[in-house]
Amino acid sequence: MSVGLVIVSHSVQLAAGVVELAAQMAPDVVLIPAGGMDDGGIGTSLDKVMTALGLADTGAGAVVLTDLGSAVMTAESALEFMGNPDTVLLANAPLVEGSIAAAVAAQSGAALDVVCKAAETALNPVAASPAGGTATALPSTADAGEAGAVTAVVTLINPMGLHARPAAVLAGELGAMDVEIEINGVDGQSVMMLMTLGAGQGAELNISATGPDAKRAVDLVRREVEAGFGEI
Amino acid sequence: MADSTFLTVDWAIDWLRRSAAVVAENRMALIELDRVIGDGDHGENLDRGFSAVLEALDAQAPATPGAAFKLAAMTLMSKVGGAAGPLYGTAFLRAATTVGDAAELDAAMLGAALGAARDGVVARGKAEVGDKTMIDAWTPAVDAAVAAAAAGAGPAAVLDAAATAAESGAVSTDPLIARKGRASYLGERAMGHRDPGAASSALILRAAANAAGAGA
Known part of the structure; x- marks a missing residue:
């Protein structure tokens, strides 16, 4: 429901x-x-x-x-x-x-x-990110980006890249987490912003996340991207 | 009796029927006003809505003025289609709420009902006096009605005062630049043209006065 x-x-x-x-x-x-x-x-x-x-x-x-x-x-x-x-x-x-x-x-x-x-x-999806929660950022598990952020770089392998359906999957799943996550500089919890990236096959996604669910969030994006969003 | 102290459901029904007649009569004039500064549908939409009100009145006889207003509200909101539907619909709905189950309305209640109707239009349309909208007819009408009621006038005289003020208010929209609705896109080109909603408001309020026997 x-x-x-x-x-x-x-x-x-x-x-x-x-x-x-x-x-x-x-x-x-x-x-x-x-x-x-x-x-x-x-x-x-x-x-x-x-x-x-x-x-x-x-x-x-x-x-x-x-x-x-x-x-x-x-x-x-x-x-x-x-x-x-x-x-x-x-x-x-x-x-x-x-x-x-x-x-x-x-x-x-x-x-x-x-x-x-x-x-x-x-x-203006960036403003829609959940307020607060940033003070409890986990220590980083990878170096790069801002202090305390969990980061990763992944490459899109599915033929259609980050089109509407995968953008919706990512934004939907990330939206349910307590995380601040940026993908190539835009809010990963916003389907509209993810779609504006126009990221096609072979494009690199730079992911940076903070907050209690940061690691889970980055792992989710990595898993989905590596699985080609189930499209291959 | 020149001016009865109370108005009943017969007056409310007569008002709605007279409104339907006057809107039908002025359909082309309202279309023409709206064609110049809007999308040209005001006369047609309002005529369709009030025709549906007539059918609704034929199908079910309301027992109180409030029930008649509520029937008009629901019908206008469903059948008009354009902005006039929710605006007039809300006006009648708020008036219905204000008078409740009362079988008879005195001058003070009429003033209160008109005021509530105007407040509903303001809330729905977010317009103010001077925006070149219905409010430019309704606000002076309410002020005149409340003043007349306070001065001891009967219902017919209250409605007559309201209608007269609404007519002046409609004329006062001629030189204005519109700040709401489609006409607001026209800027200064809307100057010199009467707002169709203010014009129809004046017609409908005059119908209310006529139904009460004002000027008879």
Whole structure:
């Protein structure tokens, strides 16, 4: 049971497209589109949003993502009709990036507020790293990088490199750990940032992690990369 | 009786029916206003929404003013499609909450309901007076209604004051630069054009006054 997502858009096709995209990285998350009006025209429908909310919340709550202005207002109105339940959060986030970041977080089993936060920091994922926890960094097991960091250098061997699916796997697993981890200088817990690396086959990944789970995190990345993310 | 002391569900239903009629009548005018500074759908969306309100009223007769407002709120939010749906829907929903199960509304309750409706529009749309939105009609309307009620006016006179102030408020949007909605992308090009939401708000508030017998 994970947090579900409701994708509210003026367009039936846009909502369905965002669901299709996010589902690739979050196969187990309930993603419900609420696009267009009741007759399928451009607009947003309170009915559709409320129905979607009922479907998306399977017990762990739901996060609502919206496109333009009146979609936000319709979503807010739906929540007001439902008495503003604690189990639904409205993310103030870009629709596409926010939906993907939230879906990945939900897939990793994150709690409602964490999933919402993942959406809201999708365009600035470094700021989304868990606060605190850095004071207890373990001694380094490898030399390089900042003092106290666990580091490693690995080479991508799978043909497609660090594309969307492996990025989601890494970000999801790392996101569940108590670690600050950078891969080639970006936040390893952010699927969006990992994808911006554009790291293809043969590319080197410089990993540096601090925090209680630093060693576990680096080992996980090494293991996944060396296994070609199960793609070879 | 020139001005009854209380308004009942009959007034609320009549208001909604008159709103539907006046919106249908002004559909093209509202479309034209919105075409100039927005996306041109305000008249059509609102007409579709209020037509659905008429159907809802035919299907189920609300027992109290609050029930009528709530029916309008749900219908408008589901059927309008554009920003006007959640904005008018929230206005009616907040008004419904304010009047509760009361069978009769006096002047003070009307003032409170209009105030709650306006606050709902502000909360939903995050607009202020001067942003060239519905709020430019609603805020003076609420101020006038509350003042009239405090001065001892009856419900019809309260609604008449609100409608008159809303009409002036709508006109006051003509020279403004929009700061909310699609019109805000136009900058100075929005100057000289009336905000369609303020215009429709004035029409709907006038319908409320007419339903109460103001000016009759």
